[in-house]
Amino acid sequence: xxxxxxxxxxxxxxxxxxxxxxxxxxxxxxxxxxxxxxxxxxxxxxxxxxxxxxxxxxxxxxxxxxxxxxxxxxxxxxxxxxxxxxxxxxxxxxxxxxxxxxxxxxxxxxxxxxxxxxxxxxxxxxxxxxxxxxxxxxxxxxxxxxxxxxxxxxxxxxxxxxxxxxxxxxxxxxxxxxxxxxxxxxxxxxxxxxxxxxxxxxxxxxxxxxxxxxxxxxxxxxxxxxxxxxxxxxxxxxxxxxxxxxxxxxxxxxxxxxxxxxxxxxxxxxxxxxxxxxxxxxxxxxxxxxxxxxxxxxxxxxxxxxxxxxxxxxxxxxxxxxxxxxxxxxxxxxxxxxxxxxxxxxxxxxxxxxxxxxxxxxxxxxxxxxxxxxxxxxxxxxxxxxxxxxxxxxxxxxxxxxxxxxxxxxxxxxxxxxxxxxxxxxxxxxxxxxxxxxxxxxxxxxxxxxxxxxxxxxxxxxxxxxxxxxxxxxxxxxxxxxxxxxxxxxxxxxxxxxxxxxxxxxxxxxxxxxxxxxxxxxxxxxxxxxxxxxxxxxxxxxxxxxxxxxxxxxxxxxxxxxxxxxxxxxxxxxxxxxxxxxxxxxxxxxxxxxxxxxxxxxxxxxxxxxxxxxxxxxxxxxxxxxxxxxxxxxxxxxxxxxxxxxxxxxxxxxxxxxxxxxxxxxxxxxxxxxxxxxxxxxxxxxxxxxxxxxxxxxxxxxxxxxxxxxxxxxxxxxxxxxxxxxxxxxxxxxxxxxx
Numbered sequence: 001x002x003x004x005x006x007x008x009x010x011x012x013x014x015x016x017x018x019x020x021x022x023x024x025x026x027x028x029x030x031x032x033x034x035x036x037x038x039x040x041x042x043x044x045x046x047x048x049x050x051x052x053x054x055x056x057x058x059x060x061x062x063x064x065x066x067x068x069x070x071x072x073x074x075x076x077x078x079x080x081x082x083x084x085x086x087x088x089x090x091x092x093x094x095x096x097x098x099x100x101x102x103x104x105x106x107x108x109x110x111x112x113x114x115x116x117x118x119x120x121x122x123x124x125x126x127x128x129x130x131x132x133x134x135x136x137x138x139x140x141x142x143x144x145x146x147x148x149x150x151x152x153x154x155x156x157x158x159x160x161x162x163x164x165x166x167x168x169x170x171x172x173x174x175x176x177x178x179x180x181x182x183x184x185x186x187x188x189x190x191x192x193x194x195x196x197x198x199x200x201x202x203x204x205x206x207x208x209x210x211x212x213x214x215x216x217x218x219x220x221x222x223x224x225x226x227x228x229x230x231x232x233x234x235x236x237x238x239x240x241x242x243x244x245x246x247x248x249x250x251x252x253x254x255x256x257x258x259x260x261x262x263x264x265x266x267x268x269x270x271x272x273x274x275x276x277x278x279x280x281x282x283x284x285x286x287x288x289x290x291x292x293x294x295x296x297x298x299x300x301x302x303x304x305x306x307x308x309x310x311x312x313x314x315x316x317x318x319x320x321x322x323x324x325x326x327x328x329x330x331x332x333x334x335x336x337x338x339x340x341x342x343x344x345x346x347x348x349x350x351x352x353x354x355x356x357x358x359x360x361x362x363x364x365x366x367x368x369x370x371x372x373x374x375x376x377x378x379x380x381x382x383x384x385x386x387x388x389x390x391x392x393x394x395x396x397x398x399x400x401x402x403x404x405x406x407x408x409x410x411x412x413x414x415x416x417x418x419x420x421x422x423x424x425x426x427x428x429x430x431x432x433x434x435x436x437x438x439x440x441x442x443x444x445x446x447x448x449x450x451x452x453x454x455x456x457x458x459x460x461x462x463x464x465x466x467x468x469x470x471x472x473x474x475x476x477x478x479x480x481x482x483x484x485x486x487x488x489x490x491x492x493x494x495x496x497x498x499x500x501x502x503x504x505x506x507x508x509x510x511x512x513x514x515x516x517x518x519x520x521x522x523x524x525x526x527x528x529x530x531x532x533x534x535x536x537x538x539x540x541x542x543x544x545x546x547x548x549x550x551x552x553x554x555x556x557x558x559x560x561x562x563x564x565x566x567x568x569x570x571x572x573x574x575x576x577x578x579x580x581x582x583x584x585x586x587x588x589x590x591x592x593x594x595x596x597x598x599x600x601x602x603x604x605x606x607x608x609x610x611x612x613x614x615x616x617x618x619x620x621x622x623x624x625x626x627x628x629x630x631x632x633x634x635x636x637x638x639x640x641x642x643x644x645x646x647x648x649x650x651x652x653x654x655x656x657x658x659x660x661x662x663x664x665x666x667x668x669x670x671x672x673x674x675x676x677x678x679x680x681x682x683x684x685x686x687x688x689x690x691x692x693x694x695x696x697x698x699x700x701x702x703x704x705x706x707x708x709x710x711x712x713x714x715x716x717x718x719x720x721x722x723x724x725x726x727x728x729x730x731x732x733x734x735x736x737x738x739x
Contacts, residue, residue: 353399
């Protein structure tokens with residue numbers, strides 16, 4: 001009788017925070033490494049430990065591990081921590097606390113505690129005027145902020161913390177110090193627990209490059225154009241493969257020093273890979289690395305296909321490891337299931353925890369059914385941020401995780417394993433002839449390069465590094481510790497987080513702080529080697545670029561429709577809108593829509609739609625609300641199949657339905673009863689695999705210059721609405737008369 005394998009599942013929980021230590025003052029500029037230590041890093045391991053049959057991989061970035069060790073030893077001090085133990089505060093101190101000490105889920109966490117919720121309401125009523133509130137207000141505020149960032153299990157089980165939660169208000173300085181001491185205690189328990197679970201085989205520890213750089217860009221910033229032809233690049237190129245190799249070497253050495261052996265696996269920062277990177281990993285003995293399913297699709301020239309419910313319809317492509325083109329089948333590559341990973345990161349927090357766990361297990365069983373190959377072992381890789389999503393879940397994720405781990409523990413057809421555990425028993429059967437260059441975010445590198453601020457930051461880094469190299473050549477006998485400190489600042493400045501926060505999509509109130517800290521690391525290179533800091537390095541980078549994602553129409557356009565993969569210069573006067581999947585530290589990695597161009601002239605409306613995946617398999621439609629129509633529909637076609645898309649119920653009059661290749665564009669009209677009836681055909685629609693262009697006569701739509709049109713584009717698969725652009729409301733297009 002043939003052997004029947006279970007479906008293997010590899011959870012890879014990625015633990016990362018930026019390197020917050022200021023290179024000049026030594027202060028930690030933000031408290032998030034400390035707070036996630038108290039709420040998440042220990043918690044994730046403790047939940048796992050309750051279910052010995054569930055094995056998982058925890059990916060630790062060395063620069064985060066250093067911060068955890070510093071906090072555990074009491075050597076790290078961030079501004080919130082320092083202000084928390086003061087006995088009084090200046091107006092600037094109070095303004096800082098008022099702005100930062102409500103940075104946690106308002107509805108899911110702050111509302112849980114009556115006094116904390118009251119403090120928030122008082123702030124809102126006081127219009128953020130810091131001097132309106134007494135020292136007693138701020139004492140309670142710092143107490144509750146630090147309490148709320150402790151794992152609720154500790155708040156319920158630890159007698160001291162439980163009493164402080166019950167106290168509710170009128171906290172003393174001693175109470176706050178007790179909370180901070182508990183946070184320090186928890187930080188000190190994290191790595192020993194990870195080591196304990198690793199020793200008994202339940203946990204694999206993998207690693208990322210030391211300061212979390214985007215390695216393809218460190219190797220050569222021009223590699224960004226491999227996935228994004230024509231992307232603007234820094235005026236001063238940065239190409240230092242030796243630095244990429246050093247970031248990997250340092251990570252492997254750090255891991256070996258802490259845990260006694262080299263790591264088997266590595267998650268490249270942000271899943272960003274390129275062919276050249278594989279050689280550096282192999283040279284350090286890395287056995288496996290991971291990236292996103294879109295990288296696999298581009299690498300093999302065959303897209304991972306999903307039905308309208310998100311199930312992979314060609315699953316044997318995705319659910320297995322691959323040999324990479326290095327020789328001797330090492331290191332192996334695994335690729336994350338984007339839908340399952342993103343459901344944990346973004347979707348399941350909207351569910352009741354038990355229901356979410358059951359949904360995930362159901363989807364895993366569906367994968368096994370679709371594979372229809374029980375005689376071969378397959379691996380589903382679920383890889384995501386292990387820290388940022390849990391504040392949106394019930395009880396910090398406990399209800400979901402405990403139900404999930406319990407179901408998996410008792411299911412003989414599903415087996416959670418570490419990545420190395422799987423590879424030890426089941427080496428790769430397939431090989432990659434090529435590895436695509438890109439990241440887990442839309443399989444390109446645009447999140448970290450290409451905009452003016454990002455490119456300026458890369459130029460500052462390149463100029464500073466070049467100056468250090470020239471100084472080193474001139475002073476060949478310089479003291480080793482001086483050179484080490486200067487190079488350390490360079491490696492820190494190569495970290496991905498600086499360029500992430502320069503991206504206009506990720507703008508937040510901390511932009512200028514990150515900017516100042518980034519430039520501070522570069523400035524410390526000059527001060528370390530005894531040179532004056534250049535004037536240009538004292539000028540802020542942040543704040544020069546308007547937010548991306550949309551552009552208005554600037555002039556009439558009359559493009560020759562070609563449907564090419566990139567927009568011609570004839571679309572330069574058109575407006576565009578891009579999807580805004582999420583912003584900040586927790587960002588969804590992929591959207592089907594890439595960009596929608598819209599433009600017009602006195603005769604025609606022009607549309608160009610670009611996708612991140614092939615158009616084939618999707619039904620594409622554009623819906624327009626125009627003035628003067630008596631019969632309108634309130635929903636797009638299949639709009640009731642995806643309640644998560646909050647489409648506005650405006651009166652939609654026209655549906656422009658994209659036909660199969662070679663057929664005429666179809667114009668449908670609303671009948672007022674949520675039915676769309678054919679009205680006309682509009683001619684051919686030139687297209688490529690990922691783009692389509694069309695023209696619609698204004699007269700045919702019953703509109704003219706001076707009118708305003710509202711529009712939404714939709715993608716449907718298997719009669720399920722899978723994405724809309726914009727995702728809520730509609731796009732407003734004013735048909736202004738141009739001079």
